[in-house]
Amino acid sequence: MSAGEQSSSRAFVLCVGVSAAQREAIAHALGDDVGLVVARDAASAQAALRAAAGEAPPNIRPVPSPLPEDLILDRGPLYIDLGRREARWEGVPLSMPALSLDLLAALAENPGKAWTFAALTQQVWNRPFLGDTEAVVSAVKRLRRQLAEQAPGLQIDSVRGIGFRLEGLDTPDVELPRQRTERLGFARPVTS
Incomplete structure (x- = not known):
């Protein structure tokens, strides 16, 4: 590479099993020119490297794409309209x-299904899972509090070693894009 050329790739440092304080110190020492990737253990580090290389982890199904913006989920007492950004x-x-x-819609897409951290990360945040479960766990905690106050019949169960699942809905699954529901006359009006 000549002196006038710039590399299009960015260097990064992978840290495994570091504390928050260590992570802050490393990030400060590296400055803005080098990216920092943090993993809690070797398996998470391998997953992060695979994701950075664009490879799927071995023996893992591809994660689903984000939910369509016009999706309507009608699960008996739970109704979600992503196009209108409302839930009832x-x-x-x-x-x-x-x-x-978005998290509730992902979980309600298939009630009772155990959702992996990877699948939730892809559907809700629209990015690959790099091994850090903190964002998902934090969002689930907030959603649990909101559901306890507003929808006490719904609960999010932890599935050890996998992720989470939505419980409290035992109705037949119905999901239709907005255009089809409106054409068939099923769209619910917005009321204040």
Whole structure:
């Protein structure tokens, strides 16, 4: 590479099993020119390297793509309209931020299904899972509090070693894009 050329790739440092304080010190020492990737253990580090190289982990199904923006989920007492960015429990609007709504929609897409951290990361944050479960765990904690206050019949169960699942819905699954539901006359009107 000549002196006038610049590399299009960015260097990064992979740290495994470092504390938050160590991570801060390393990031400060590296400055802005070098990326920092942190993994909690060797398996997470390998997953991060595979993701950076664009490879799928071995023996793992591809994670689903994000939910369509016009998706309507009608699960009996739970109704979610992603196009309108609203959710209702037994007809009463649920007040929650966008991230919580997206997480609830992902979990409600297939109630009772155990969702992996990787699948939730892909669907809710629209990025690959690099081994850090903190964002998912944090979002689930917030959503659990919101559901306890507003939709006590719903609960999010932890599935050890896998992720989470939504419980409290034992109705047949119905999911239709907005255009089809409106054409068939099933779209629910927005009421204040």
